[in-house]
Amino acid sequence: MKRLIKVSMFKRARYKITCGTISLWDWLLERNSYTPLVEMLRQETIEEKRKKIKDLLPAVTISCICSERFISSITEYTNLICIDIDGKDNPSISDMEELKQRLGKLPYVMYCGLSASGNGVFCIIPYEDYKKHKLYFNALERDFRNMGIIVDSSCSDICRLRFYSYDEHPYINFEAKTYSNTLEKSEFTRIKYERVIHKQSCKRSISTESSKNISLEDFLLQPSNLDFTSATPLSKIQEVERLLNLVIERQVDITPIYNDWIKIGLVIKNLFEDKGLDLFLKVSSFYPNYTQEEAENKYLELDERKYRVNSQSLFDIAAKYGIYK
16 A cells, blocks of 8 residues: 655755655656656766756655754654665666566565666665664665675665656555665774774764864865876776775775865866766765765865875775775
8 A cells, every 4th residue: 555655855956955845656656847857868968968957856855854964854754765776887787677677576675766867777665763774775785786786875875865757667566565684884994993083973083193273175185286187097097986996896984084085085076077976975975974965065165176186095095994906
C-alpha cells in the first residue's frame, strides 16, 4: 500500500533554506512544469549547457524533512535512503533500462528510476532506524559493489539532495521489504592521526603549526602567477584522477586534517574547475561528520585563480594513508 511520505523541497540545489514540503510520490511520478527541463537536459550534448539546465531544477531531501540542509535542522525522518548509480562510475553499464529491471528484483528497492541526466539511475530503499543511516549506506555500498555496481559515496549524507527527475517507466514496489543490514567502517585512519586531531571536536582539525591569527588559506597557500592548468600536461590530470578514484574505491578518509582538505580541494579545482565538485564531494564523503552542503560551500569558496597548489601535495597527503599513484 502506498503510504504518504513528505520530504523537504528546495527551489534550487544552491538554496540553503527549504521552500516547503511535497509528497514524495507526487515528486517522483507526476509530470510538472520542470519535466520539460529534464527532457531538454537529456537531449543536450554540450556539458556547460547541461550544467546550466540542471542548475534550474529543484531538489528534495529524500531522507528527511528539514528547514535547512543540516542535521541539526531536521524535524522528521522518512526512514528512506536514496542510492545513486552514475554511468561515469560504471562504464561497463550502458543500458540503464536493463539496470532498472535488474535492481527491481531486489526485494528492498521501493523505487528505481532514471536520473535527471538520463545517464544513471537512483534507488529509494526503506530502512528501520534513521540513527543508523550511514551504517545502512555502508552495507548497501558493499552489497552493490558485490553486484559489480559502484554507488555514489555522497549518498551517506542524510541531508543529501536529489534533483528532480522524471521517468515514464520507473520500477515501483509499494510493498518493498525494509533493508536491515548495517556495516561499521574502520576508523584506523583517524586513530593513526590522533596526535593532530582534537578528540572532542566535530570539525576537521587544524595542525598546530598552522594555528595562526591569519586566514588558513593565506598561510598555507601562497599566491602564484603560474597558469597551473595550461602548465599541467594531460598525463598529470589523469594521474590525479586515478589517485582520487583509488581513494573513492578504497573508501579511505584522507581529509581529517583541515589543512589537507583545503589543499585537496584546491588541487581538484585547479585541474577540473567546476567539474571537479562531484569528485571533491566523493573524496570528502568518507569523513565521519561529512555534510554535502559544507563540502559544496567550501569548494565554491576556494579561489583557484589566487592560490596555486602543486598537485604533488595531493599525492603526499594520500601517501600518509597508504594510497599511492
